[in-house]
Amino acid sequence: MTMIDNIGTVDRALRVAVGLGLIAASLFGLIGLWGWIGVVPLLTGTLKFCPLYRAVGITTND
Template sequence: MNSNVGGIDKILRILVGIVLIVLALTGTIGLWGWIGVLPLATGLFNFCPAYKLLGVNTCKVK
């Protein structure tokens, strides 16, 4: 599994994931907030399966 998420993309994924999860925990946006687990996980693992399928790579380190 090669890294394909890097830089600002990684930071934004982690922040959006955390915000969505917090909003779900507080009941602000309901169960849909748990979708924030996906961007959080892809940001933490530096790998996005959708990027792999589309041939996108934002990680500068090979």
Template sequence: MQVNIGGIDRTLRILVGLVLIGLATIGTIGWWGWLGIVPLVTGAIGWCPPYALFGFSTCATKSKA
């Protein structure tokens, strides 16, 4: 697994995941809030399966200078 999620993307995924899980925990939203586990985990490990499948990456490119 090669990292394919950049810094801003990772931060947003983790924040969205935590907010969804928090809202599901306090009962503000339904069971679907537990789906926040998905962005939380992908943000934490830095790898997104759909990004890998389609060859997409939000990581900064490194120059070969």
């Protein structure tokens, strides 16, 4: 299975921002350890690939 980019520019920027925000909030004690779930959108945004999008046939790639 190859990873073909399926995340567009706006989607990517939002994922990275949300991921970093959740991780930062967790590090600063604003939210609990669940904030580390921000790793998921951070990775998918960085890699420009979302396995869930592929499974359901969605793409936001420009």
